[in-house]
Amino acid sequence: MKILYSLAVIIALAFTIPFSANADPGRTVKGVVKDSTGYLVAGTSVKMLTGTDSTTVITGADGTFTFTNVAVNQFSLVFSSIGYQPLRRRFVLANDSKPADLPPVILKIETTMLKTVVIADVNPVKLKEDTIEFNADAYKVRDNAPVEDVIKKLPGMDVDKDGNITAQGKSVTKVRVNGKDFFGGDVKTATKNLPADIVQNIQIIDDYGDQANITGIKTGEPDKVLNITIKQNKNYGYFGQASVGGGHDAIPGVSSDKESNRYVASANVFSFNGDRQLAFLGNLNNTNTNLFTFGGGGPRGGGPGGPPGGNSSSSNGITTARSFGFNYRDSWGKKITAYGSYSFADNSVNTISSTIQNNLSSTNPSTNTQTNNQQDEKLNHRVNFNIEYKPDTVNYVKITPTYAYASTNTTSDATSLLLRNSETVSNYSLANLSKSTEPNYGVNVLFNHKLNSHGRNFSVNVGAGSYTINKYQNPVYTYIDGARNAPLNQFINTDSRTDSVGTTVSYLEPISKKGYLELNYAYHYAYTTADRATDTLADDGNINRYDLLSNNYNSTFVTNRFGLNYRFIDKKYNYTLGVVAQPTLLKGSSIVDGTPFTTNNNTFNWAPTARFIYNFSRSQSLSLNYNGSSNQPTYTELQPVTDFSNASYPVQGNPDLKPEFNNTLSLKYNKFNFESGNVFFSNLSFIKTDNKIVANTITYPRNYAPNSKLAGSILTQYLNADGYYSAQGFYVFAKPWQKRKYNLFMIGNISYNNNVSYISNVDSATYNMTTEKNIAKNLVLSQGARFRVSITDVIDAEASTTYSVNTSSNSIKQANVNSNFQTLNLGLNGKSYFKDWTLSYDYSKMIYYGYTGATNPNILNTYVERRFLKGNAGTLRFSVMDVFNENTGYTTTQNGSYITQTNSNRLGRYYLLTFTLKLQKFAGKRPTMERGGPGGPPPGGGPGGPPPF
Structure with a gap:
């Protein structure tokens, strides 16, 4: 019987195998996933369940998914996507093998945090x-x-x-x-x-x-x-960390010309209890680590002879930092949210720099070599607070008071050698003492009222503030050779204050299901007083008022901005079209040495406004933006008095300046491919400025008007000019492999500036002045590539290279002046992990082309770290910074008046041993997400959707 049964099985298999080999492997099942607004939901995990088997795919950029070789006609699909409610649906197909197109699957947007969903890969x-x-x-x-x-x-x-x-x-x-x-x-x-x-x-x-x-x-x-x-x-719990360490500039066994102790102590504590969030930060170190970044007011950039603006690095110099701060956030009941902070810093910075400045001129080119050893003592306080009040669903109020205080005490010793046609124009040393205080306070109130449920809305924003600068300077000159233009010993007191008030009113009216009309009006008023008193020390020891270098100045700047905008909102695109009319008034008065000066300029500008957003999908978008805005001159540019705090480069304001008007066009394109993980971001911008405030540098001969304070100097004045424009571009392309374990980045930047300036020369025989317009075309280009390897708890390393060019071409030609600077940066940085040990390395090789006397430093920072204690709470680290002791900084600045190259000191080689203790504990409670609450949307409209108020 068993033999017969075995023969039957063999015969059955013999007939079955050929038929199975030729059987249809199964059908193809396709579908598309959308959300309730109609957007295609890319990156959704779709799991097919067939009995005990399952297969998972991810939707592509077009929201589609495909299963192949589906051998059953009944199955379930489970859909999971971050930000959407999970969905499970069962499908029964015809009992055949024809391809099947499923009806669109609609996911609902999740309004509360989902529980953990395990998917094949997160949407990055x-x-x-x-x-x-x-x-x-x-x-x-x-x-x-x-x-x-x-x-x-x-x-x-x-x-x-x-x-x-x-x-x-x-x-x-x-x-x-x-x-x-x-x-x-x-x-x-x-x-x-x-x-x-x-x-x-x-x-x-x-x-x-x-x-x-x-x-x-x-x-x-x-x-x-x-x-x-x-x-x-993680919104319930706390996190705390404290570090302490010490070290020395000299590595054991390695000699050092100048040795100094290094130290660091820091602590931070974060406490999260739902809506209430508290944070405390403190830091004390002399390793150039700044806890906070404080901004400042004042003129737009340094003038000729001053520190070059735009390229300076905060790492220049040696900084001792003492800082701490406190941040607070909480809900005062269901209707009020309050948040704010206090920040304090007391920093000491020593900066040693040398600068070569080539002053452009077709007839009298000159070169100024400067050195400077400067010590700054900087004290900063900053208070910010915000109160948001939402009494009901139609009203919203936000009140934001601010206060900031900055004081700086500076002592410096400098030298300056100005050569013109190989002849010494001036050669002096300068000892300078300056003190300044800058209190700044203001308040802003925003009120919004929703008039109906269809989008009709009224809002008003009112702000007022005051910014004061009180500055004392005592420059003392020791002339070695050449012109002696500035007084030997000056006492300069400058007191300036700007009080301003402004408001913006907006009314929004829906005129169709997708269209909105906005009327807006903005008013801004600023009143500035600037009193400058210059005293000099006479030979008999008396202090005398120098009336030519003193004045009392005031100005008023008023703008009225009228706007009309139309906004259209659709699922895939939205746009705003409008027009702005802006009359401005700039008036002022001043008396210098008994001579009155007045300013009274009325200008009128109008410009269209345009904004267009097109969302090809959730992973691809294009935006275009155009706007126009005015910019008022600073009081330094307006004040008709000569500032001789820098003897070779005095500065004199022009009371007849007009405000600038900027026309700005920008374009952005972003794309992310869900299937490959490729990322491409790019943006372009173009700015054209009417009435651009530019420098007019006037070169005076050494023998100019005996006893004149301008003899041998290069005076900077300011004029309005047209023809200025600039363009910037950026792109990044990222290619990942194996769930971003390996990444290739290609990054490019380009900027082009068509600078305008005026170069004037005074003839040494006739004292007649000639003025030429200089067009300086400045190109800054950089291209970089980075390859990153990131394997958790194994290695996180990156190799990089960047090549940069900074070159300019001037319509006023000048021989023997280099205007082409290039930099090649080669780098390797990363961390290698060996269980509880970490080896960190950060190496860069800078190769400079075109810089006079530049070295090509090798910079290596490294440390070895060991984690221990329960939960890896303790960390012991030994660091060696700038192993080869070659850290130094070279920068260049180019505009229509001069070309500079600067070498500044930076913190060099030192070693440091630190201990860090970290403690944290978080509860698993998930609070409900409320509008404006933690993790929830702000009290404004979501991108692309209609305004909520």
Whole structure:
């Protein structure tokens, strides 16, 4: 019987195998996933369940998914996507093998935080109208790493050695946590101190201001804002970290010309309890580590002979930093949210620099060689506070008082040698003492009222403030050779104050289902007083008033801006078209040595406004923006008195200046491929300025008008000129492999400036003046490539190279002046992990071309680290910074008046031993997400949607 049964099985198999070999392998099943607004949902995990088997695919950029070789006609599909409610649907197909196109699957947007969903891979990037959102879980870092380590891995993001961040080629000016300013928006406080493992998303936002976020009408140039959202299950708990360390400039066994002790002590504590968030930061060190970044007012950039603006690095000089701060956020009941911060810093900075400045001229070119040893004592206080009040669903009020105080005491010893046609024009040394205080305070109130449920809205924003500068200078000159133009010993007191008030009113009227009409009006009034008193020390020891260098000055700047905008909103695109009319009034008066000067300029500018957003999909977008805006002259540019605090480069204002008017056009294109993971970000911008405020440098001969204070000097005055324009471009392409374990980045920047200036020369025989217009075409170009390997707890390393060019061409030709500077930067940095040990290395090789006397430094910073204690709470680190002791900085500045190259000191070789203790505890409670609450949307409209008010 068993034999018969075996024969039957063999016969059955013999007939079955041929038929199975030729059987249809199964059908193809296709489908598409959308959300409730009609957008295609890319990056959705789709799992097919067939009995005990399952197969998972990810939707592509067009929201489609495909299963092949489906052998059954009944199955279930499970859909999972971050930000959407999970969905499970069962399908029964015809009993055949024909391909099947499933009906569209609609996912509902999740309004509360989902429980953990296990999917094949997280969606790393989301593109919205003004926001690029990165999922922090897609960019793995080691436990206890700071947020900064995640940001370094994000495509289009760059973090320099000082912690400054650029996004898509533009500087990030503000940081928020859960949509609210953190430490007043100070960039480094959050990125260097918050632990990465509590972060859900990192967003890069083009922010047009609170009022624009509410109304949805966005014009002007946005700020780059970085917003960090905290995971809901980390919103209850605390995190604390403290570090202490000491070291020395000299490495054991290696000689050092100058030795000094190095020390560091820091602490930070974060406490999260739902809506209530508290943070404390403190830092004490002499290792050039600044906890906060404080801005300042004053004129636009340094003048000729001063420190070159635009290229200076905060790492120049040696800094001793003492700082601490406190940040607070809480909900005062259900209707009020309050948040604010206090920041304090007391820094000492020693900077030693040497500068070669070539002053352009067709007939009298000159070269100025300068050295400077400067000690700055800087004290800063900053208070920011915000109160948001939402009494009901139709009203919203935000009150923001601010206060800042800065004081600086500076002592410097400098030398200056000015040569013209190989002849010494002036040669002197300068000892300078200066003290300044700058209190700055203001308040801003935003009120918004929703008039109906269809989008009719009224909002008003009112602000007022006062900015004061009280400055004392005592420059003392010792003339060695050449002209003696400035008084030997001056006592200069400058007191300036600007009081301003402004308001913006907006009314929004829906005129169709998708169209809105906005009327807006903006008024700004600024009144400035600037009193300058210069005394000199006479030979008999008496202090005398120098009337020619003293004056009392005041000016009033008033703008009225009228705007009409139409906004249309559709699923895939939206646009704003409008027109702006802006009359301005600039008037002022001054008396110098008994001579009155008056200013009374009325100008009228109008410009269209345009903004267009097209969302090809959730992973591809294009935006275009155009706007016009005016810019008032500074009081330094207006004040008709000569400033001789720099003997070779005096400065004199022009009371007849007109305000500038900027026309700005920008274009952005972003694309992310869900299937390959490729990222491409790009932006272009173009600025044309009417009535550009430019420099007119006047070169006076050494023998000019005996006893004249201008003899041998190069005087800077200011004029209005047309013809200025600039263009900037940026792109980044990122190619990942194996879930971003390997990444290739290609990054390019380009900027072109058509600078305008005037070069004047005074004839040494006749004293007649000739003036030429100089067009300086400046090109700055850089191209970089980076390859990154990131394997969690194994290695995180990056090799990079960047080639940069800074070159200019002047219509006024001048021989023997180099205007072509190039830099090649080769780098290798990373961390290798050996269980609880970490080896870190950061090497860069700078190769300079065109810089006089430049060296090509090799810079290597390295440390060895050991984690221990329960939960790796303790860390012991031994660091050696600038191993080869070659750290130095070379920069160049080029414009229509001069070309400079500067070499500044930087912190050199030292070693440091530090101990760090980290403690943290987070609860798993998930609070409900409310509008404006932690992790929820701000009290404004979502990108692309209709205004909420």
